[in-house]
Amino acid sequence: MEAIEKKLREEAKKLLEEKKVDVIVGYEAGTLPLTAAPAFVTDPSDTTKLVWNALCVQNLAKYVHDVVSQHRNAQKRVKPENRTKKVVGVVGRGCTTRSIILHLQERQYTREEIVVLGVPCRGYVDKKKLSVLLEGQEIVHGALDGERLKVTTAAGDRIVAVADVLADNCLICRFNNPVISDLMAGEPAPAMRSDEEYDAVKAFESRPSEERWAYFEKEMAKCIRCYACRQACPSCYCPECFAEQSRPRWVGIGEDASDTQVFQIMRIFHMAGRCVDCGSCVAVCPMGVDLRTFLKKLDKDAYELFGSRVGASLDDPPVLSTYREHECEDFIYNP
Amino acid sequence: MSEDRVKEGWDPKIAAIVCNWCTYAGADLAGISRIQYPPNVRIIRVPCTGRINPFYIVRALQEGADGVLVSGCHPGECHYITGNLSARRKFAMLKIFLDYLGLEADRTTFTWCSASEGERFAKVVSGVTERVRQLGPAKKLVKSL
């Protein structure tokens, strides 16, 4: 990991010095123990603060989109002849590059506007799993030491293996190495258990319908509609979300449980052929809502029905923006 | 609440979202030809199945429709050439997804019906009404406040 980090900082520094990028979007150490936060580096000498480790959770494509769209909006007030382009360098692990591919396919920015600094990924630490292991004790101090976490809580010191607290989406990730990159820091990471990627969905499918609904109801009853999931999601970039539109008001904002269910169904369904299973939404949810059981189903269907995986290749269009003349007629009702 | 609705002589309420160029005309033909079909459908006309936001279907279910029927031009006959082909993918995924959540699969129905198929339209409506009647009043996802 240290070697990768070193190479990453060197490359980032070079890119900034040679003015090939205007900003590097990467990770830096967070302010709380055992966390990493997104970092925006514009000064070459600041590249020393970049980190790459198992604590880097959020999908950075979200911030690439934010930086590009903010710049574009600001440029609207500039005379056409004086407009500038901004090139964003991004530290890209597998899922981040898949989101970038999706953004490119959805024409959010062009390939020339981004430089991908690819990094191999071995998965990140799921804070909720760690908290369960620590029995909810607050982490006072923590350090990452190779494959282990050294954690200090009020109950004393503990050593936790990173492998024991990896996020569910990382354990079965098929794309833990960048799909596209301009530069690579480090050798490709070993494959994860991608043959098991749909096991959880299959298990859920096999439960009786009433149980499935009961589970969905129970999970969505936890949701407080803070919209953190949407804010964190690289695929949720609409300037105005349906959740806030008032003409028409698509979804009620009252106490009724069905409003939250409808909000979730629609946000999740908007992810059909667009969710890269980066786990960013799950990681930020303050209520621990299980979104992944539902999101992953769409991924499975898109693959099984249409042979499509989000962001697997630039030439493979998102599943709902294309069609074949003869396909999936079996759900059509014929009396 | 739903038990009460059955006691009160509940009859399925079905929102039919149909394409202007085919099924809507097909419904018209059924009417002109005096073909009988159950009066349970409330028809909502849209320019093309490609115009149907999945939200329409989910909202109809939330607002108390016991079933939703979506019908448009047969593949290859869409007035806008490919509207229904894009829609087909979307609906295929939506139908499976709603079923996965535990909503009864038969509450949402998708079909094709052209302007000349008045007979077929009547059959579809009878079939869908019967299927929804079997399921009983919608309870899940229905807004109560």
Ligand code: SF4
């Ligand atoms: S829905 Fe969640 S897992 Fe999927 S792309 Fe968005 S943040 Fe990532």
Ligand code: SF4
């Ligand atoms: S982050 Fe969690 S609680 Fe907040 S809106 Fe999303 S699912 Fe609901």
Ligand code: FES
């Ligand atoms: S015009 Fe009828 S489905 Fe497109």
